[in-house]
Amino acid sequence: MTRIKIISSAALLLAALVCLPSLALAGDVEKGKALYMQNCSSCHGDTGAGDGPTGAALPVKPRDFGDGSFKFDTDGDGKSGTDADLVNVIKNGAMKYGGSPLMAPLPHLSDENVADIIAFLRSLKK
Numbered sequence: 463m464t465r466i467k468i469i470s471s472a473a474l475l476l477a478a479l480v481c482l483p484s485l486a487l488a489g490d491v492e493k494g495k496a497l498y499m500q501n502c503s504s505c506h507g508d509t510g511a512g513d514g515p516t517g518a519a520l521p522v523k524p525r526d527f528g529d530g531s532f533k534f535d536t537d538g539d540g541k542s543g544t545d546a547d548l549v550n551v552i553k554n555g556a557m558k559y560g561g562s563p564l565m566a567p568l569p570h571l572s573d574e575n576v577a578d579i580i581a582f583l584r585s586l587k588k
């Protein structure tokens with residue numbers, strides 16, 4: 463069972479690597495969760511509701527990741543919240559796209575870190 467899981471996630475990863483950037487990222491939800499708890503939950507909250515201790519006090523509240531709805535269309539493809547949009551907001555910050563400077567750029571995260579975090583964000587959708 464675990465073996466099948468490993469093989470299928472390896473296959474998925476390979477498929478994603480081959481097709482990047484057009485296809486969905488194949489991040490690791492568990493690793494993403496750990497990174498999220500370190501870097502994001504103070505504002506976005508443990509469940510992504512935007513109710514972290516810092517987030518609750520912000521003038522512009524982050525959206526509830528549980529809704530799965532997103533604001534920024536960073537690449538102008540007419541859709542907000544695509545993987546590319548999330549990567550851009552996380553790496554470059556929201557201010558670059560007309561959003562709050564409080565969503566600061568997080569350039570220290572590797573592409574793999576960002577893919578893992580996005581996998582976790584997607585898993586929060588109720």
Ligand code: HEC
Binds near residue numbers: 523531548562579
């Ligand atoms: C200092 C507080 C803070 C931290 C830390 C923070 N964010 Fe944010 N984030 C915000 C705020 C505020 C917004 C809303 C910006 C706006 O609407 O102008 C936001 C918006 C976003 C968005 C855009 C959602 C949309 O609607 O398009 C994403 C994605 C996001 N944050 C992910 C992250 C991730 C991932 C981390 C950690 C790696 C993180 N943020 C860390 C405050 C923060």
